[in-house]
Each structure stands twice: as structure tokens, then as C-alpha cells.
Amino acid sequence: MNWINANLAGTRQVFTFTAAQFLKNRANLVTFVLLFVFCLVSVPLLSLLGSGSAQQALSAQSGLTQVYVQDDTSLDLPWTELAESDPYYSQTSFLPASQLSGSLGETQVLVRLTQGETGTYQLELSTGTNSPEESQLSRLESFFTRNIQQAGLTQEQAALLQGGVTVQSQSAEEYFASDQEANWETGYWTQMIYSILVLMVSIFSVSYIVRAVVEEKSSKLVETLLVSIRPLALILGKILAVMACVFGGFAALALGVLLSFAGTSLLWPQLSIAGISGFFSGISLGWDTVPVLVVSLALGYLTFALVAGLSGAGCSSTQELDGAMSFSVLLIMAGYLAGIFISTLSGGAGFWPVFASLCPILSVFCAPVQYVMGVIPFWLLGVSWLIQIGVVVLLALLCARVYQALLLYRGDRLSFGKILSLAAGEGGAR
Amino acid sequence: MSLDVIDLTKRYGGKTVVDHLSFSMPKPGVYALLGTNGAGKTTTIRMMLGILSRDGGQVLWEGRELNPASCNLGYLAEERGLYPKYPLMDQLMYFAGLRGVSKETAKQRIRYLAHRLQVEEYLYPNAGSASHSLSYGSHSVSRIQLPSRQKKQKPKLADQLSKGNQQKIQLMTALLSDPDLIVLDEPLSGLDPVNTDIFKSLIREEIEKGKYLILSSHQMATVEEFCTDLTILDRAKPVLQGNLNQIKKSYGRVNLSLKVEQDIAPLIQACGVAIVSEKEYEYRLKVTGEEQANRLLGSLIAQNVPVITFDLREPSLHEIFVETVGGERHELD
Numbered sequence: 001m002n003w004i005n006a007n008l009a010g011t012r013q014v015f016t017f018t019a020a021q022f023l024k025n026r027a028n029l030v031t032f033v034l035l036f037v038f039c040l041v042s043v044p045l046l047s048l049l050g051s052g053s054a055q056q057a058l059s060a061q062s063g064l065t066q067v068y069v070q071d072d073t074s075l076d077l078p079w080t081e082l083a084e085s086d087p088y089y090s091q092t093s094f095l096p097a098s099q100l101s102g103s104l105g106e107t108q109v110l111v112r113l114t115q116g117e118t119g120t121y122q123l124e125l126s127t128g129t130n131s132p133e134e135s136q137l138s139r140l141e142s143f144f145t146r147n148i149q150q151a152g153l154t155q156e157q158a159a160l161l162q163g164g165v166t167v168q169s170q171s172a173e174e175y176f177a178s179d180q181e182a183n184w185e186t187g188y189w190t191q192m193i194y195s196i197l198v199l200m201v202s203i204f205s206v207s208y209i210v211r212a213v214v215e216e217k218s219s220k221l222v223e224t225l226l227v228s229i230r231p232l233a234l235i236l237g238k239i240l241a242v243m244a245c246v247f248g249g250f251a252a253l254a255l256g257v258l259l260s261f262a263g264t265s266l267l268w269p270q271l272s273i274a275g276i277s278g279f280f281s282g283i284s285l286g287w288d289t290v291p292v293l294v295v296s297l298a299l300g301y302l303t304f305a306l307v308a309g310l311s312g313a314g315c316s317s318t319q320e321l322d323g324a325m326s327f328s329v330l331l332i333m334a335g336y337l338a339g340i341f342i343s344t345l346s347g348g349a350g351f352w353p354v355f356a357s358l359c360p361i362l363s364v365f366c367a368p369v370q371y372v373m374g375v376i377p378f379w380l381l382g383v384s385w386l387i388q389i390g391v392v393v394l395l396a397l398l399c400a401r402v403y404q405a406l407l408l409y410r411g412d413r414l415s416f417g418k419i420l421s422l423a424a425g426e427g428g429a430r
Numbered sequence: 431m432s433l434d435v436i437d438l439t440k441r442y443g444g445k446t447v448v449d450h451l452s453f454s455m456p457k458p459g460v461y462a463l464l465g466t467n468g469a470g471k472t473t474t475i476r477m478m479l480g481i482l483s484r485d486g487g488q489v490l491w492e493g494r495e496l497n498p499a500s501c502n503l504g505y506l507a508e509e510r511g512l513y514p515k516y517p518l519m520d521q522l523m524y525f526a527g528l529r530g531v532s533k534e535t536a537k538q539r540i541r542y543l544a545h546r547l548q549v550e551e552y553l554y555p556n557a558g559s560a561s562h563s564l565s566y567g568s569h570s571v572s573r574i575q576l577p578s579r580q581k582k583q584k585p586k587l588a589d590q591l592s593k594g595n596q597q598k599i600q601l602m603t604a605l606l607s608d609p610d611l612i613v614l615d616e617p618l619s620g621l622d623p624v625n626t627d628i629f630k631s632l633i634r635e636e637i638e639k640g641k642y643l644i645l646s647s648h649q650m651a652t653v654e655e656f657c658t659d660l661t662i663l664d665r666a667k668p669v670l671q672g673n674l675n676q677i678k679k680s681y682g683r684v685n686l687s688l689k690v691e692q693d694i695a696p697l698i699q700a701c702g703v704a705i706v707s708e709k710e711y712e713y714r715l716k717v718t719g720e721e722q723a724n725r726l727l728g729s730l731i732a733q734n735v736p737v738i739t740f741d742l743r744e745p746s747l748h749e750i751f752v753e754t755v756g757g758e759r760h761e762l763d
Binding site for chain 2: 010013014016017020021215216219220221223224225226227228229404408
């Protein structure tokens with residue numbers, strides 16, 4: 001306890017000062033505002049891009065002449081009237097499938113709604129040899145999905161319905177193969193999105209921390225600071241402050257996306273957001289998803305931030321900033337690429353996902369995704385966290401051991417290897 | 431309160447940079463650490479303050495290991511700086527917080543020091559023209575004329591200040607906590623004469639308040655002005671230590687300044703007195719003692735040489751330093 005008190009006294013002051021200066025930084029504020037605005041418009045923008053041009057989405061006509069509907073469900077919805085109330089389909093005739101004669105033309109679609117024995121629904125869109133554009137079919141799918149949901153379909157049924165296919169017929173083997181492919185795709189994209197999130201958080205934070213440490217050192221402030229505060233508190237205060245600001249910022253951005261999602265559903269229900277919500281159906285989202293992501297992100301952040309702090313302390317001037325950053329950035333990039341590669345290679349099963357979830361650095365990118373995808377159990381995620389905590393503690397101890405010597409060091413930039421050698425020889429800061 | 435430095439030692443590889451240095455300050459005052467470049471002054475200070483690990487020795491404050499918890503410390507480092515892009519007031523409040531000073535006390539102290547160091551316009555750019563009465567501890571300032579109210583100005587950043595003014599802010603950081611032990615490493619380097627006087631007046635004020643000051647400087651006149659005791663380091667080792675007055679007395683009154691209106695060099699040499707320097711009949715001489723000086727004076731009178739100045743005095747600190755360090759080096763060389 002004495003060791004902790006002695007080494008961490010002053011962390012709060014460093015935290016407050018660093019956070020205040022971070023938030024006062026105009027470049028940080030402008031970046032955040034731009035990202036927040038982008039998040040607010042992201043969902044309608046993505047929906048519009050997914051459904052064709054904005055004009056098509058909001059005011060233009062569907063471009064379809066006839067939609068033949070074969071409704072074999074017990075819902076018995078008035079599709080013709082529903083289509084008439086939607087301006088997008090004002091020039092499209094919704095007709096019973098019985099009126100279809102001959103083959104389907106380029107602007108014609110046959111829609112078949114069926115109900116399975118378990119109460120699930122299936123939506124099939126059939127087209128002729130010359131099919132309409134994908135965006136037209138996506139909008140049509142969205143039209144049917146929305147109206148069935150409004151007719152009182154359960155969320156589970158709706159989720160199944162949203163996975164509807166445009167294939168007219170398929171064998172059992174093809175059916176299972178497509179199911180596996182869908183899972184692989186969901187896993188791949190989940191891994192990709194999470195890895196990019198970790199990448200963004202880490203690189204942004206690492207560059208800020210390295211810059212802060214090097215600037216403090218090159219401004220010749222270190223000696224004055226070290227009279228009042230121990231080096232571990234100095235680096236930890238900085239790291240935690242940047243973490244609070246960056247995580248707070250990302251939480252605000254996530255809120256922006258949620259607002260965007262909710263606003264889009266409310267204001268422009270005709271936009272196709274079915275694809276976005278359908279994406280999440282392949283992931284085991286639960287009450288623990290957010291805490292798992294936050295804890296995993298925090299551990300990853302701490303690992304890279306401590307490495308960045310040490311790299312920065314090995315520099316003597318701002319000219320060496322790039323060199324100091326490159327090691328941390330390369331480490332992050334290596335983890336990112338390996339995470340994506342393993343996820344792609346393994347297809348969500350076998351040895352590699354477990355290895356990636358336990359191996360330090362890789363686990364930062366892989367463990368939470370593998371857990372959310374249901375590939376690894378919670379206890380294995382716990383083991384992964386313990387290993388990551390161990391790495392963070394080791395890095396913190398390394399910091400306590402060599403950070404003071406590094407801060408007073410004047411000379412060429414020290415590589416991380418040399419810093420480790422220094423730790424082996426250094427008998428302690430004081 | 432007392433400060434005891436016992437057997438302080440530091441080695442880098444096989445090289446000893448501070449070799450068994452001991453000194454003590456049993457009462458308030460100014461202790462000077464002097465030495466040539468690379469003699470080990472800054473390393474000694476860094477070890478004393480716990481910034482650098484030591485290979486041996488102890489530093490005790492009131493009999494306990496010296497650290498920020500046991501002693502209210504103020505330190506103006508030789509290598510000093512400020513965050514170039516952060517507002518000055520934020521930085522001062524930060525340093526005050528690190529020293530455990532409450533916000534209210536820090537604000538009072540900053541205002542007082544800003545006035546004493548004449549940097550109010552940088553710390554309070556939007557202050558009104560009203561006069562203020564201000565006090566801190568036993569010291570008070572009756573009136574401050576602040577800049578007139580104009581368009582609201584942005585807080586000043588460190589890199590917008592001149593070097594001298596930055597140095598004043600740095601001295602403020604050292605004195606923010608009203609420390610009991612103040613360590614000043616080359617406090618006056620790079621300052622113009624006006625700012626030197628401002629710094630000196632503040633140092634004098636701290637001495638009057640009964641603070642313990644450790645002063646490291648190459649400006650011997652300044653050190654002589656303030657210090658009571660000293661250590662001269664040469665190549666990591668203390669070569670001269672003790673009370674400045676006693677050291678001077680031990681050298682005796684052997685420095686003679688003589689000003690006349692004609693060339694008397696042959697007469698001086700005839701009396702066996704060594705000439706240190708000569709410029710326009712103004713001589714600096716080294717005598718063996720008062721007897722030799724009196725003999726020279728008698729010769730001058732006997733020769734009817736009009737004497738403008740005849741000043742027999744103890745050696746200055748500068749002369750003692752040069753003789754101690756330079757002389758020894760000369761012998762070694």
C-alpha cells in the first residue's frame with residue numbers, strides 16, 4: 001500500500017491537467033465535432049448509398065412496373081392498398097401472382113411470402129433473366145419487411161424474415177453452405193469493424209501520449225515535475241486522462257450513431273435500414289456486450305499507451321517523435337492485420353481463434369469479437385483479460401523502473417529493446 | 431529544522447561524478463554549491479532531491495530522509511522550461527496542485543509573486559484598472575496598477591513570453607508552495623541587470639523569512655552577496671568547505687588595490703610585491719600580508735607618489751574559487 005501511495009501520489013493532478021488541456025485543444029475539438037456530425041448523418045447516408053441515390057430513395061419512383069405478390073401467409077395484408085399509400089410505388093402496380101403470365105421482364109418482380117411450420121416467415125423475390133437493380137430489390141424487400149413488422153410480427157420472426165433471399169430454389173447443401181457463409185461474413189465484418197475501432201482509439205491515443213511525453217521532455221520540465229511527483233504517477237495520469245477523453249468521445253460518437261439510427265427510422269421509414277439491423281442478427285448481443293467491449297478496449301488501450309509512454313520517454317527532442325511513434329503504431333498495425341487475417345483464415349472455429357484470443361496484442365483485437373460471435377466462452381475471455389492485465393501490470397512496473405532514467409536521458413532515441421536492457425540494469429528510480 | 435547531506439556518492443559506470451560529499455545547514459541561510467562545469471553540482475542537487483538515484487549517502491531534513499512528503503521543497507532547475515502551448519495560469523495552478531497547495535492559497539500566492547516579479551500583465555491580461563490591496567503572509571503590497579480594461583484577451587502562452595519573463599514564471603513555480611527548502615540552480619543565468627535585481631530582491635525576501643536556500647551559480651559576486659557557507663567542488667570532490675567569512679579570514683588581507691597617477695611598477699617590484707594586473711596606473715597586487723603592504727605604502731610616500739586608492743582586503747570569492755580550482759588544475763596540468 002505504501003508503494004502505491006508513494007508512486008501514485010499526484011496522479012489526480014496530472015489527470016486533471018492533461019484532460020483539461022486535451023479538451024481545450026482546438027484541433028481535438030474540431031475533429032470531435034466533425035466526427036459527431038458524420039455519425040449523426042451516417043445511417044441515412046449509408047441507407048441512401050445502399051438504396052441507390054438520394055433522389056431515388058426519397059422522391060423518385062421505384063422504376064418497377066409490376067410487382068406480383070403471392071402471399072401464402074395468414075397475415076392477409078392488402079398489398080395493393082399499402083403500395084398505393086407509398087409514393088415511391090405510385091407508378092408500380094401490385095398485382096396478385098395469379099395474373100402473371102409468361103416470364104418476368106426487366107421491371108417486374110415476383111414476391112412470394114411463406115410461413116413455415118414453426119411460425120417463421122420467408123420472403124422470396126424472383127426476377128427474370130434481366131433482373132432489376134439490387135437497390136430496387138433491396139427497397140422492395142424493405143417495403144415488405146416494414147409492413148409485416150407493422151402488422152404485429154415478433155422481433156424474432158422479423159429477424160428471420162430480414163434474412164430473406166432472392167434465390168428461387170436451392171438444394172439442402174446449398175442452403176447450409178449459404179448459412180455458413182452468412183456467419184463467416186458477419187464474423188468477418190464484426191472483426192473488421194471492431195479492429196478498426198481499436199485501431200482508431202489506439203493510434204489516436206498513442207500519438208497524443210507520445211507527443212505529450214516528448215514535448216514535456218523537450219520542454220525541460222521533467223526535473224521540475226519529478227521533485228513533486230513520481231514518474232509512474234506522471235505517465236499514468238496522462239494515460240488515464242487521454243483514455244477518459246478518447247473513450248468519452250467515442251461514447252458520444254456511438255450515441256450519435258444511435259440517434260442517427262433512431263432518427264432515420266422515425267423520419268424516413270422508407271429508407272432501407274433493414275440491412276443494418278439484420279447484420280446484428282448474426283451476433284450474440286446481450287447485456288454483457290457493452291461491458292465486454294469497454295473492458296477489452298480499455299485493456300488494449302492501456303497496453304498500447306504504456307508502450308507509447310516508454311517509447312516517448314526514450315526520445316530527447318520532438319525531431320525524434322516519428323521514430324517513437326512508429327514502434328507503437330507498427331505494434332498496433334501488426335495486431336490489427338493478424339487479427340483480421342486469423343479471423344478470415346479460421347472461419348470462426350478451431351485453434352486459431354482461441355490462440356488469437358489468448359496471445360497478447362492479438363487478443364486486444366480478437367478476444368471480444370470471438371466471444372460476441374459465440375466462438376469462445378466467457379471463461380476463455382476471462383483468461384484473455386487476465387493475460388492482458390498481466391501485460392499491463394508488467395509494462396507499468398517497467399515504467400516505474402526505467403521511466404525516471406529515461407526522462408533524464410539525453411541522447412539518441414532509445415529503441416524499445418534498449419529500454420528493456422536498461423530495465424535489466426537499472427536498480428530503481430530512486 | 432536542519433539539512434544534513436552525508437557521504438553523497440554517484441558513479442556512472444567506473445566514473446565517480448560525486449565523491450563522498452557531506453555538508454550541513456543547521457540553521458536557515460544560504461549554502462552555495464560551487465564548482466567548475468562538470469564538477470558535480472547539478473548531480474548533487476538531483477540526488478539530494480531524489481530526481482537521480484544515488485550510489486551512497488543520505489540526505490536528511492530534520493533527521494528524516496528528504497523527500498516531498500517530509501519537506502516543503504522548491505526547486506528551480508538549471509534545465510528549466512514551461513509547456514510552450516499551455517496557458518501560464520493553468521501551468522502555475524498545476525504545479526501548485528502537485529505541491530499540495532490548495533486552489534485558494536495558490537491563487538493568492540500567484541498574485542503576490544506575479545506582482546513581485548512584475549509579470550501580472552501576462553497572468554492577468556484581462557484585469558481591470560482598479561487598484562488592489564494585496565498581502566501574503568507578513569508581506570503586503572499596498573497598490574497594484576493593473577492594465578486598463580480593453581477587449582478580452584486570450585490567456586498568454588509560455589512561448590509568447592521573452593526568455594527573462596519565462597524564467598520569472600519558472601521561479602514562481604519554485605516558490606508557489608512557500609517552501610522551507612529552496613534549491614536554485616543557476617537562478618540568474620541569462621537575466622538582464624534589471625531582472626537580476628528583481629530576482630535578487632525575491633531571494634533576499636526568502637532569506638529574511640528564514641528559509642533554507644541552496645544556491646548553485648557561476649556568478650561569484652551574487653553568491654558572495656547571499657551565501658554564508660559553501661562547498662567548492664572540483665572533479666567530483668569537495669576541495670573547499672566552510673563558512674565564507676572564516677575562509678576569507680584564513681586567506682588573510684593579501685589583496686591590494688592601488689591607484690596612482692604614474693608608473694610605479696619598478697617600485698612595486700623592488701618591494702617584492704607581485705602584480706596581478708595593471709591598467710592605467712590602477713594596480714591589483716598580491717601581498718604576503720599587512721607588513722609588506724605597509725612597506726610598499728611607506729615607499730610610495732617616501733617617493734612622493736600621490737596615492738588615489740590604497741585598499742588592502744581579503745580575497746573575493748571569485749579569487750578564492752580561481753585559486754582553489756584553477757590553481758589545483760594548473761598544478762595537475
